[in-house]
Structures are given as structure tokens and as C-alpha cells.
Amino acid sequence: MTGPAPAEPAVGWQAPEVELELPGLQMLYTEVEVRRARSLTGGSPPDVEARLRGLSNRVRGAHAIGIRREPIPAAYRVFFRQVGIDPDLQRTPIEAAVVERMLKGGFLTGGMLDDILLISLLDTGVPVWALDAAGVEGPLGIRTSREGELLGRSADPPLLPDGRLVVADAGGALAVLFGERAPGHEPRARTARVTLYAVVVPGVPALYAEEALWASASALLAD
Amino acid sequence: MIEQSQSVADREQDANEEPGGGMPPFDAPASPVFASRASIATEVGRATDAERAARATLRRQIAKLEQELSGLLADRFPFLAAPPAIAAAPLGAASGPRLPGLGELEAVRDALAARLQELRTRAAQRGEHERRAQELLERMRLEPGRYRYYRVPVRDLGGTGCGVYEVRPRHGLIGMLAGWWELTLSSGCPLGKGSR
Numbered sequence: 001m002t003g004p005a006p007a008e009p010a011v012g013w014q015a016p017e018v019e020l021e022l023p024g025l026q027m028l029y030t031e032v033e034v035r036r037a038r039s040l041t042g043g044s045p046p047d048v049e050a051r052l053r054g055l056s057n058r059v060r061g062a063h064a065i066g067i068r069r070e071p072i073p074a075a076y077r078v079f080f081r082q083v084g085i086d087p088d089l090q091r092t093p094i095e096a097a098v099v100e101r102m103l104k105g106g107f108l109t110g111g112m113l114d115d116i117l118l119i120s121l122l123d124t125g126v127p128v129w130a131l132d133a134a135g136v137e138g139p140l141g142i143r144t145s146r147e148g149e150l151l152g153r154s155a156d157p158p159l160l161p162d163g164r165l166v167v168a169d170a171g172g173a174l175a176v177l178f179g180e181r182a183p184g185h186e187p188r189a190r191t192a193r194v195t196l197y198a199v200v201v202p203g204v205p206a207l208y209a210e211e212a213l214w215a216s217a218s219a220l221l222a223d
Numbered sequence: 224m225i226e227q228s229q230s231v232a233d234r235e236q237d238a239n240e241e242p243g244g245g246m247p248p249f250d251a252p253a254s255p256v257f258a259s260r261a262s263i264a265t266e267v268g269r270a271t272d273a274e275r276a277a278r279a280t281l282r283r284q285i286a287k288l289e290q291e292l293s294g295l296l297a298d299r300f301p302f303l304a305a306p307p308a309i310a311a312a313p314l315g316a317a318s319g320p321r322l323p324g325l326g327e328l329e330a331v332r333d334a335l336a337a338r339l340q341e342l343r344t345r346a347a348q349r350g351e352h353e354r355r356a357q358e359l360l361e362r363m364r365l366e367p368g369r370y371r372y373y374r375v376p377v378r379d380l381g382g383t384g385c386g387v388y389e390v391r392p393r394h395g396l397i398g399m400l401a402g403w404w405e406l407t408l409s410s411g412c413p414l415g416k417g418s419r
Contacts, residue, residue: 020275021322065300068293077293078286081331083320088305090318144322165320177320 006032006217009210012197013141018165022083024202027167028209029140031133031195032217039189040113048115048219055122056106064098072125075203083165085178093127093178113187113194116219126198126212129167131174133193135185138170140197145173152182167197194220274325281328288335295342302349302381303342353381360406363390367404377408385412 012027076092145164150157166173175181198209356379363370377386392398
């Protein structure tokens with residue numbers, strides 16, 4: 001893979017109530033121009049597929065249980081508990097990926113963008129999400145949802161429960177933290193620019209998130 | 224430098240004074256009403272800080288318990304299965320990421336502690352089971368004649384796979400008649416399609 005170097009990630013803002021309650025939580029994000037000629041949701045190029053196959057061979061059964069004691073996945077598990085999510089009910093991204101690998105016998109391709117994000121997750125342990133950059137207004141950050149707030153700006157957006165931790169821009173909530181993205185804000189097949197973001201939780205060095213963003217952005221920038 | 228300091232001090236003094244002049248700053252104890260409001264605000268602030276500190280402590284406890292729980296499960300896999308998930312509520316409105324209050328954090332901490340206690344008990348029981356199996360195996364090795372046809376699966380010793388230690392007669396019938404007993408280890412898991 002060759003291409004221009006991705007831009008340095010920006011640090012997202014945080015609402016005061018989040019900053020006070022969850023010190024150490026941080027969001028990093030970067031905007032990337034997609035240089036790959038293929039569709040983002042279509043099949044992956046050979047280099048990405050080969051990488052996914054290699055990772056499938058590297059991850060084995062005992063890893064699915066052992067991963068929870070590795071520092072980065074453990075930090076996300078702990079954070080899930082601290083924000084009211086039971087990681088045994090809603091798995092952390094890395095655990096969910098490894099369990100999927102066990103159930104399906106390999107990391108199956110889910111489209112080029114998903115594959116690229118999965119590879120960076122497996123390499124670093126830090127999950128990266130993508131939004132259509134055209135639908136992002138101003139800097140991204142983390143806050144709690146307000147009463148009656150809607151998720152996204154599409155025609156029929158779902159209602160958010162009050163006090164939900166969300167990823168938001170100047171215009172409103174775009175995704176639930178570690179959860180679903182707003183309908184209409186996901187990158188589509190021919191999206192030209194995507195905003196990638198990673199959530200750094202206490203115990204995870206920001207370097208890992210930077211690496212995850214850099215790897216994902218580089219893969220999208222490659223010709 | 225002295226002049227500059229003086230001008231800064233003057234500006235601060237000006238800022239504290241009402242435009243009309245003469246009124247004291249809001250937090251000055253000029254009236255009992257102001258004084259009580261200020262003290263209430265201070266008390267509320269203290270209570271908020273104390274609650275926040277309590278939540279931070281609970282979060283640290285949750286982190287420690289979660290790490291211990293994960294470590295125990297990973298160490299004792301596959302002999303110790305994870306107990307059912309803590310949250311009884313189904314996935315839905317109440318299950319997403321939020322800033323839990325004191326009560327909710329306490330409930331999570333208590334549930335994790337109970338879970339860890341249960342796992343520790345089961346781990347201790349399992350450890351005792353393995354210790355007894357190891358002792359029996361040692362006796363079988365030392366005196367095979369006394370433990371004829373005794374079997375100890377490798378899994379009972381904390382290992383993985385399908386191997387089984389068994390005391391069997393050497394050379395079949397001849398060993399049985401001659402009293403030649405030995406400890407053997409079976410070759411492993413049976414093949415899925417049989418031997419042929």
C-alpha cells in the first residue's frame with residue numbers, strides 16, 4: 001500500500017460533566033479522503049483480504065478468553081462496566097471480533113471499509129468508527145444526550161434516551177458511544193471523505209489510538 | 224513594574240464594585256440572606272464533590288474486581304466457565320453507555336464482588352479436585368499393583384485433551400497372570416471418523 005501520509009488526529013472535545021466523571025476518556029478523530037478506487041462497501045482489494053486471512057490464522061480459540069486480560073482489551077472491559085454496560089452482554093469491540101472469528105471460522109469480509117477498520121482493531125485493540133465526513137459539522141466530541149434528543153439528522157431519526165453518552169458534533173448526536181451510528185451518517189459506497197474516530201479509555205495509551213487511526217487512514221489513502 | 228501591579232489591582236477593585244458604586248460584592252456577608260445562600264451553595268458544592276469522589280472510588284473498585292475476575296477466568300479456562308451476565312435487564316434503553324449514579328455503581332460493584340467470590344469458591348473446589356487427582360496418579364505410579372484399572376483423565380489434572388492415565392497389565396493376559404502392572408497414558412482424543 002502506498003499513498004500520502006494521513007493527517008495528525010485531532011483531540012475531540014468533552015462536555016464538562018463527562019470530563020469530571022470520566023477523567024482519562026478521550027476521543028481522537030481525523031478526516032480522510034478516500035483514494036481507493038473501489039467501493040467502500042464492496043469487496044476488499046487483495047492486500048486487505050490477504051491481511052484479514054493472515055489475522056484469521058493468528059487468532060485461535062483460547063485467545064477468545066485470554067484476550068480479556070490483555071491490557072488494552074481489559075481497559076475497554078473495565079470502562080464498559082464503569083459506564084453501565086455489561087461487557088458479557090454487549091461485548092467490547094475486540095472481544096466481539098474475536099468471538100465472531102471463532103463462530104465463523106475466520107474473519108469474513110464485510111466490505112472494504114469494515115475490513116480496514118477490523119484490521120486496525122485486531123492490530124491495536126482500539127476500535128475505530130467511520131462517519132461520512134459530509135454530514136459532520138465542526139469538531140467531534142463526547143457528551144450526554146439531552147431529553148428528547150434524536151440520533152442524527154436523517155428524515156426519521158431514532159430517539160435517544162436521556163443521559164446517553166454520545167459522539168456529537170455542533171449539530172447534534174451522531175453515534176452512541178461504542179454503539180450504533182446515526183442513520184444516514186454511515187459512509188456509503190462512494191463516500192469521498194470519511195471521518196474516522198477512536199475512543200481512548202483510561203488505561204489505553206493515546207499512542208495506540210493514533211496508531212489505529214493512522215493504519216485505517218493509510219489503508220484508505222492507498223492508491 | 225510597581226505601576227503595572229497597581230493598575231491591575233485597581234481594575235480588579237473596579238470589577239468588584241457595582242456600576243452605581245457603594246454596594247458590596249455579592250459574597251460579602253453584608254446581609255444574613257446572602258450569607259445563608261452562600262453557605263448553602265458551599266454545602267451543595269461539598270456534597271457534590273463528595274458524591275463525585277465516592278463515584279470515582281466505586282469506579283476504581285469496579286476496575287479492580289473486573290480485572291481480578293478476568294484474570295481468574297483466563298487462568299482457569301476451560302475448567303471455570305463465566306457465570307451468567309450481571310445485568311438482568313435486557314439490551315435496550317437502560318443498557319447503553321451513560322454516567323451511572325452512586326446507587327447503580329454500588330450495585331455493579333456488589334454484583335461483581337459476589338461473582339468473584341463465587342468464582343473463587345469454584346476455583347478452590349476445582350483446585351482441590353486436581354490436587355486429589357494428582358495424588359492418586361502419584362500412588363498409581365508408585366504402586367500400580369494396588370490400583371489395577373484405575374483411571375485418571377488428564378483433564379482432572381488440569382490439562383487439556385482426551386488423554387487418560389490407566390493402570391493396565393503389561394503384555395495383556397500374561398501380565399495379568401504374572402502381576403505385571405504399569406501406568407499407561409492413552410494416545411489422545413478419538414478420531415472423528417474412527418480409526419479407519
